[in-house]
Amino acid sequence: MSNKYYNKLVRSITSTVILVSIAPLIFTALVSGYFFHTAYKSRTIAYLKELVKEHKRTIDSFLWEKVADINVVSKSYTFETLNNEESLQELLKILQEEHKGVFVDLGFVNDKGIQSAYAGPFKLKQASYADAEWFTEAMKSKFYISDVFLGLRGLPHFIVAVKKEWEGKQWILRSTIDFVYFNKLVENIQIGKTGLAFIVNKKGAFQTKPRTGVKINNSNYLDLINNDTSKSLEAPPNNSDFYFLQKADEDNVIVVISEDQDNNRFINVITTLKYGDWILIYRQDIADAFENLYRARNFAVSIFIIGSLSIIFMAFIISRRVVGRIERIDQEKNMMNQQVIETGKLASIGELAAGIAHEINNPVAIMVEEAGWIEDLLTEEEFKDGANLEEFKRALKQINTQGKRCKEITYKLLSFARKTDSRIQEIQINDLIKEIVELSGQRAKYSNINVIMDLADNMPFVRLSPSEMQQVLLNIINNAFDAMEKTGGKFEIKTYTDDNYVAIDLSDNGPGIPEANLSRIFDPFFTTKPVGKGTGLGLSICYGIINKIGGKLDVKSIIGKGTTFTIKIPVEKEINKTQI
Secondary structure (H helix, E strand, O other): OHHHHHHHHHHHHHHHHHHHHHHHHHHHHHHHHHHHHHHHHHHHHHHHHHHHHHHHHHHHHHHHHHHHHHHHHHHHOHHHHHHHHHHHHHHHHHHHHHHHHOEEEEEEEEEOOEEEEEOEEEEOOOOOOOOOOHHHOOOOOEEOOOEEOOOOOOOOOOEEEEEEEEOOOOEEEEEEEOOOHHHHHHHHHOOOOOOEEEEEEEOOOOOOOOOOOOOOOOOOOOHHHHHHOOOOOOOOOOOOOEEEEEEOOOEEEEEEEEEEEOOOEEEEEOOOOOOOOEEEEEEEEEHHHHHHHHHHHHHHHHHHHHHHHHHHHHHHHHHHHHHOOOOOOOHHHHHHHHHHHHHHHHHHHHHHHHHHHHHHHHHHEEEEEHHHHHHHOOHHHHHHOOOOHHHHHHHHHHHHHHHHHHHHHHHHHHOOOOOOOOOOOEOOHHHHHHHHHHHHHHHHHHOOOOEEEEEOOOOOOOEOOOOHHHHHHHHHHHHHHHHHHOOOOEEEEEEEEOOOOOEEEEOOOOOOHHHHHHHHOOOOOOOOOOOOOOOOOOHHHHHHHHHHOEEEEEEEEEOEEEEEEEEEEOOOHHHHOOOO
């Protein structure tokens, strides 16, 4: 098969392994990532909402507590006391001691807006607030908390005031609240690097000073604030850049996403203060708010990428190995098929050779008989005085000798070319070895190899297939002859008994087998011979035949000194009794 086929198979296996491995990983990552992302965002938003609600309660409590304190003072003291600066100074001192300086001053204002009595750090007695917005609003209700404004003193502050009636007229007892103290209440809301809180009124004016610059005038905060018509936050207007995340809950808290001119996106948690007059806004950069989430996401993505690359790499490696194994199996299968074909050819040739040998055998026998008859005729009187009588006798002797030789060769050829007979027979191993050596004699002669047989006497009979044993011995002898073919050498066959085995040593003094190949020479298709000279099946077949009869086949070799194969064949007890 072509490399194109195996390359396509590698791609197919690789893509299948990758698809089967990564698809569940992607699905699991997406599902778990979605749920983790949703859960983390929900928990973060819930935490921010709870934080804003807590500060909403704190700020509202602070404001209304201060209103209550002024109201208590107005109810606890007489008109004369409140309208007396020295008494008012004493009351301011008590308030500052009780509330750590939150109350900056204390003033008593008549219905014309004239401050008739004042206690505080400024000289504001007889100051007129008739045109002040806070005075107008304070005269409309019993309690009032103003927006933050600069006022007569030019400093940011706001006023808490209560309205009372004394001597048939409306009077206002007012106090300025320390802006710095109030601002800290809001500044304390800080999470992460960019989280900050601030308060704006319905006109979009800051009621606190944010830690960093916040552009509020042109932002969509005004749209949100102006949309607040019922003192309850609603969804942002349609034309707003706000992305509405959560509607107002029972505590009137909403969560929106905004984007500034620099395309920075913020999460905003918004709620109302002071019955909807003020809005408390907590804002934090989304990247900062969800920093841990994004860090976990990036870490998971990194792991996913590394894992995917590892799967792809391993899929490619495994596919290459699997296809390589398949390719080797295909090659072995092709070699087996080729071997079967070659074996079939050899069998056919063997049958043909046997037929030819059989046909030649009879004519040769007749030729020998005829030569003998001619030799008998030459003994008669009429041929005794022939001039070429001796030459005729020499020629007849040569014909007789070569004819017997031809007969012997055809006999051996017929004997060896018989179909492999796997039937078990009792044989004398020395006789079998002599036949094989004689058959290989011509090749040994031409290769200048001296064959030495050292066969022990009284060797026991063994039970095996003579044909299979012939194949084993001939295979090992041919391998030894191949190794010594160019240089010649010595080949020795030795038989002996070893415990319950008949042992055969087949030794040559050829070049030897490298140690790295010794452990592989019995593997099928392993060969060190050139291409076309061997299939690598010979020794593996020998090993299988010896192993089948319960014997052993070992090999020892030293580079430069030679190789020795040792065959051990088990001897059955019954046969031992028939020793010669």
